[in-house]
Amino acid sequence: MTLRARLVVERAAFTLDIEVAAERGEVVALLGPNGAGKTTALRALAGLTPMTGGHITLDGSTVHALPADRRPIGMVFQDYLLFPHLSALDNVAFGPRCQGLSKAEARAIAAGLLERVGLAEHAAVRPRRLSGGQAQRVALARALAVRPRLLLLDEPLAALDAHTRLEIRSRLRRHLTDFDGATVLVTHDPLDAMVLADRLIVIERGAVVQQGAPAEVARRPRTDYVARLVGLNLYRGVADGARVRVGELLFSTAEQLAGPAFVAFPPAAVALYRSRPDGSPRNLWQGRIEGIERHGDNVRVHLDGLVAAFADITPAAVAELDLSPGQQVWASVKATETHAYPA
Template sequence: MGTRPPHTLSGKHPVPGAGLDAELRLKRGRFTLEVHLSCPPGRVLALLGPNGAGKSSVLRALAGLVPLTGGHLWLDGWDHTATAVEYRPIGMVFQDYLLFPHMSALDNVAFGPRCQGSGRAASRERARELLEHMDLAEHAASRPRQLSGGQAQRVALARALAAGPRMLLLDEPMAALDVSTRAAVRSRLRHLLEEFDGVTVLVTHDPLDAMVLADHIVVLEGGRLVQEGTPAEVARRPRTTYVARLVGLNLFRGRAEGDTVTLTRDGAQVGPVATVRVREPYQGPALVAFPPRAVALYRERPQGSPRNVWRLRVEGVERFGDQVRVLLEGALSLAADITPAALTELEIARGEWIWAGVKAAEVECYRF
């Protein structure tokens, strides 16, 4: 099927093959991106990954801002691989929103329909409807510098939606917000995205943004897809150290025999006593994971319930909220979350050796 001509599709009735199907192959200098993405209409796909993983390259490739060296981009059953940027049915919201500073909120939102050939009156009427829907009617005459971060974000989103896109690209939509307003704006954004019947692709560094806003998560590292799944699946069973840190889990690789996993690193056994007991028997290459809150710390070797006990050295103590994170090294490296009262009682400091215990029932074991 050929390239679809310019359009203003509302998308109320998705056609067969609706949604996103993209095979993106891109080479820029030493960096190579090879990733397949798919997402049905009405869903939010979040891209996570460390700096340099390829998240921004994916967004730019989807938008048509960089040419593919191979692959395809299908949206709602139409091939947009070679479609020019201005004709792709895509709306984009950048990190800093990029609102036109000399225009009012109303004219910013009306800009898209005007570019598509809609008349001034019709474009402004569409803009008023969107601003009212986003509780911004009273700010229609305001210029960007007069808006709060959350208000500017909603104006940018309204501008992206005004042209009737079939895909929204959101580049770190919370990055420009202060911490005190982020939770409220995130909740409102989730509500607005639930009403959008096209595909949304969200790039973020914040796992909370992904967990709250996304229906499906894709994790990129080095230009490759290393894990994908629902937020619950990714959080419960991370497959790389980066993902484990992101969702706050201790993660190890090893080989399982029954209820015991012997840990390995690059194919070699880790440490002299690097084994972990798990709650369910398993055979073969495996990943084991458990949360820092499952780790109990002791001055003396514990007796009784913990199936896993290691003597480890304290490498760091970090306070966050009402918890304290203790970073430990030795036969294995792990993090333990304890209360400030427990820290005071243990009287531990960097460089000291203590005992760490984890019940086997707290340890998740799954296929590598």
């Protein structure tokens, strides 16, 4: 592992205590709700926030006792923090100059990095004349100019508009693939995490609640936050064969399990009825509509009842069923679309 760390930061009303590891060439994303401790973790790695305890090693060397400017770490801040009085070239050359290189050597490194990120023709431009995407790439080049073993990215796409974000996300993924050190990325955007990261670490209230490859985390969320992040209804219950009891409701599932289990299904798998459907469909319950909102091309219906759930249906179905908040409806999910896994 290029990076092995246990980060402990204690404050009056909050304690961060997590372990973070990353291999050479690996991109690890820290995900979590606001206040979970993501940025605190990143700043602790960088040496910008003092740690109460723990350790940080890079390539086998202990670095947590070193000041920030002596750690082999590059960082891209959320607001980029480019020096407004310096050109793009001199912004990127700043780090190598601080490491003792001559002005000519530092500028040569900076010119190569600007060419690598597609900004060679903007070398003489100052930050105020750069677009948001261009400023982000200059900030990335500046972080790489110190030849770091660890690259830290704090919400690197948050300051960009939606159209620019799409393009820059793709470019950033290519640049991270070319970086031979470890990368730790903080983001609140699940799409950024899924596209950019090889592995996710989900933090809630200062602790790790789930980690793994993006596809695995998306398939098997373990907290309500992760379920909302990946767009699934999630419940915890007790499994007995192909059934899981969640409160008073018994879910039939596609898997055979025993003991504590999670049950998950997408909102699109939920069918709604104004009256109890004929026959005896499995996974049927009655609920009250708490809210109705537009959700992409569909409509998301918020249900409360034996279990709370989201249902995604078409605008035509809303009109046909004449749905409105406060109504009682029946909801059902096929067993083949209801998945269970150990809790």
